[in-house]
Amino acid sequence: MSAALLEGKTIAAKIKEDLAKEVGRFKSKYNAVPTLANIQVGENSASAVYLKSQMRVAEKLGIEFQLHNLKEDSTQEDLIKYIDKLNDDQKVNGILVQMPLPKQMNPKDIPRHISPLKDVEGMHPENLGEVLSGKARIAPCTAMAAFELIRSTNIDLRGKEAVVVGHSEIVGKPVSLLLLDKFATVTTCHIGTGERGLLSDHVKRAEILVVAVGKAGLIKGEWIKKGAVVVDVGINRVGDKLVGDVEFDEASKRAAYITPVPGGVGPLTVTMLMRNVVEAFKAQKGA
Numbered sequence: 001m002s003a004a005l006l007e008g009k010t011i012a013a014k015i016k017e018d019l020a021k022e023v024g025r026f027k028s029k030y031n032a033v034p035t036l037a038n039i040q041v042g043e044n045s046a047s048a049v050y051l052k053s054q055m056r057v058a059e060k061l062g063i064e065f066q067l068h069n070l071k072e073d074s075t076q077e078d079l080i081k082y083i084d085k086l087n088d089d090q091k092v093n094g095i096l097v098q099m100p101l102p103k104q105m106n107p108k109d110i111p112r113h114i115s116p117l118k119d120v121e122g123m124h125p126e127n128l129g130e131v132l133s134g135k136a137r138i139a140p141c142t143a144m145a146a147f148e149l150i151r152s153t154n155i156d157l158r159g160k161e162a163v164v165v166g167h168s169e170i171v172g173k174p175v176s177l178l179l180l181d182k183f184a185t186v187t188t189c190h191i192g193t194g195e196r197g198l199l200s201d202h203v204k205r206a207e208i209l210v211v212a213v214g215k216a217g218l219i220k221g222e223w224i225k226k227g228a229v230v231v232d233v234g235i236n237r238v239g240d241k242l243v244g245d246v247e248f249d250e251a252s253k254r255a256a257y258i259t260p261v262p263g264g265v266g267p268l269t270v271t272m273l274m275r276n277v278v279e280a281f282k283a284q285k286g287a
Contacts, residue, residue, distance in 0.1 A: 008268035034281035042072030094120035163206035221250020
């Protein structure tokens with residue numbers, strides 16, 4: 001068998017079409033459109049592609065995009081004060097702090113300073129709590145992108161063996177919760193699993209596999225269960241190529257569905273961000 005490709009661009013196109021219509025309705029009803037404010041501290045080439053993608057998609061959807069630049073030597077207090085200013089700005093509906101941040105800042109401390117109503121990355125403790133309760137209006141973008149790709153297969157998740165490799169706050173933990181909410185049987189693997197030599201055992205029984213570690217070829221193709229859905233969030237540069245965390249060629253022979261890298265989760269992540277901006281706008285308008 002040869003796996004069907006789960007391409008983010010295809011799913012993103014439909015979601016963007018719906019979002020553009022919503023933004024058009026907002027303009028008619030409120031004489032306003034959602035506004036996203038992105039704060040970038042210093043310059044980082046690694047974030048440049050993501051930033052340009054945000055600008056491009058926002059423009060296409062009719063969402064206003066603001067870029068706020070702070071100096072590289074800004075302190076964490078400077079950043080928090082700037083966030084406070086945007087929290088108080090009634091014209092700003094969504095706030096995003098561009099990662100990575102300079103070494104003098106603690107990125108894990110930043111999300112809690114953004115108003116939960118304007119936290120479009122879904123990383124404020126209150127929004128993460130809503131994911132836990134199964135009532136999330138705004139959830140972490142990459143986790144939602146991975147979940148949308150799984151949903152696009154139309155596979156009934158109830159009782160399915162789902163394995164998530166990686167337990168970050170951005171992907172692993174929230175995607176595990178999103179799968180649990182659909183009554184999948186979820187196992188979350190992490191560095192401790194690997195240290196005990198049990199990673200392959202868990203992966204081999206996965207009917208739904210999500211991998212988000214950032215280590216090329218971590219998941220061997222021969223481990224993939226026949227007919228599995230494989231969502232590879234990892235993106236790694238090996239020579240002049242970008243590859244995922246899963247050995248793609250061999251995994252494709254066994255899986256029913258698999259995401260390409262690049263082209264899988266990435267194109268959908270920015271769309272999920274824009275959906276969060278729209279949801280934030282609606283929440284602030286009481287819609």
